[in-house]
Amino acid sequence: MFGMSKTLIVVYKDEMVVNQLKKMVETHDDKEEGIIGTRDDSVNVVAWTEKVWLNNKKAGNITDKVLFLGDISGTDKLIPVLDIKFNQFGVQYGWAGNQAVLFVDSKEMHDKDIYLDFIEQLSKLSVPDMIKEPINTRYANGEQESTPNETEDDENKNSRKKINKFLGNAKNTLDKGVKALDKVRVNVASKTEDLLRDKKKVTRQQLFYGVVNLYNNDLDNFMNA
Incomplete structure (x- = not known):
């Protein structure tokens, strides 16, 4: 019923x-032209x-809609x-009845081009x-890697230093948009293991990507299915 x-x-x-999902759902973002995401105050x-x-x-007494993140x-x-x-x-979501799942596979980020297309x-x-x-x-900015490679040869170390120096300059312009990402594309994450080294960060990025797309495009459909 409308209003409930x-x-x-x-x-x-x-x-x-x-928290990102709650923020979007609880924000009064609807406009005169139409509903943004879910109708304001329609989802708790x-x-x-x-x-x-x-x-x-x-306990077996759950009758509400459930979303697994x-x-x-x-x-x-x-x-x-x-x-x-x-x-x-590598981000998927869907539902069956009252249950929906948003799930990710970080291994889909298997090379720098795919990863940076995603970041874009x-x-x-x-x-x-x-x-x-x-x-x-x-x-x-000189922060040490969480899992440094002790056997890395001098040539690779020098290459990594050059990459990090480049990224230090590019980082200040990232917020200006996609053009900055194009500059980073040729240097960031030069090895496959660089991309997968921080699986937790990649997974979090994928989950954020999925949550925003779910809210913008499909959450209202799920709630009213």
């Missing part, structure tokens, strides 16, 4: 991702950790029966600047 809100239970592992987000979900699932226990049995609505850059699209979305930042730019 529906509850969406969001099961998560990464609190930053669920209830965030559950995986542990809370599993405890409530045992990421690798949540039990979703491997649900994913095969989903009607997939979105599939880009991510940079166009309204997400925190730290999420838009390509992986290697965080080392541009």
